[in-house]
Amino acid sequence: MKHKCSVCGAITEFDYKPGGKLPPNFPFCSARCRAVDLGKWFGEEYKISAPLPNADLMADEEKEALAEFLLETGEVDEITDEEE
Ligand SMILES: [Zn+2]
Numbered sequence: 653m654k655h656k657c658s659v660c661g662a663i664t665e666f667d668y669k670p671g672g673k674l675p676p677n678f679p680f681c682s683a684r685c686r687a688v689d690l691g692k693w694f695g696e697e698y699k700i701s702a703p704l705p706n707a708d709l710m711a712d713e714e715k716e717a718l719a720e721f722l723l724e725t726g727e728v729d730e731i732t733d734e735e736e
Contacts, residue, residue: 653666657685662681691722
């Protein structure tokens with residue numbers, strides 16, 4: 653079966669048997685794309701929370717861990733806090 657990665661568009665092909673295991677990074681082609689998708693989700697969530705001055709949906713350690721991971725994968729060169 654073929655699947656198109658929703659992040660980078662790469663086509664991954666794998667054998668799928670009913671009841672069998674999906675690839676570990678499904679529906680993404682790699683751990684990198686999985687992290688990118690998480691980052692996008694995080695970005696949207698963060699913007700939504702912005703109008704609420706005291707909303708703190710994610711702990712600082714979690715933000716830092718995600719930022720570090722994205723920097724390591726080379727997906728982003730810099731992480732800037734969008735809060736104004
Ligand atoms: Zn991908």
